[in-house]
Amino acid sequence: MRRPSLLRRAFPSWTLSLTILAFWLMLADSFSTGQFLFGALLGLVIPLFAARIDREFARIGKLRVIPKLLAVTLWDILVSNLRVARQVLGKEERLNSGFIWMPLQINNIHGIAALTSMITLTPGTVSVALSNDRRHLLIHVLHIEDEAAMVAEIKHRYEQPLMELFP
Numbered sequence: 001m002r003r004p005s006l007l008r009r010a011f012p013s014w015t016l017s018l019t020i021l022a023f024w025l026m027l028a029d030s031f032s033t034g035q036f037l038f039g040a041l042l043g044l045v046i047p048l049f050a051a052r053i054d055r056e057f058a059r060i061g062k063l064r065v066i067p068k069l070l071a072v073t074l075w076d077i078l079v080s081n082l083r084v085a086r087q088v089l090g091k092e093e094r095l096n097s098g099f100i101w102m103p104l105q106i107n108n109i110h111g112i113a114a115l116t117s118m119i120t121l122t123p124g125t126v127s128v129a130l131s132n133d134r135r136h137l138l139i140h141v142l143h144i145e146d147e148a149a150m151v152a153e154i155k156h157r158y159e160q161p162l163m164e165l166f167p
Helices: 006-010 014-028 033-052 063-089 109-121 147-165
Strands: 098-103 125-130 136-141
Touching (some): 014 033, 063 147, 098 147, 109 125, 109 147
Antiparallel strands (some): 098 136, 125 136
8 A cells, every 4th residue: 555645644634724724714813924823733733633533434315304404403493492591580490400311323423423413502402422332322401301202302303314314
């Protein structure tokens, strides 16, 4: 097997380097020489570490699920904001927060990442941990009424469509 050139080893992904530089400059909200140099340094160093990570490429399935999945997620975020506001402004002793281990059917790491993001973006729930075997997801819930119903709803609204998107 042929070794990559010195230039390729120093710059494993010039597109990632430029993206990091651009995002750094946007985050810094300044286009000074110092910010540019620091962003360039980040753009050189981060891809070197990222190249060492064992990559698992995304397999993309049915793209037609994306619009409905986005609509469901946005609707759930809106409804959950109202529900959480009512719960927080209500009596504290009425809250029944806790942790739920949700068994996962999805095994694509990109789909799992999307699932954990959707759960965390929805007020009142936070993805906490993924088991080492990627078969269970720990979720913290602000108010649990029926654990089984909550797991079934997450599976139906998010996991199933994500399994179509990331087979």
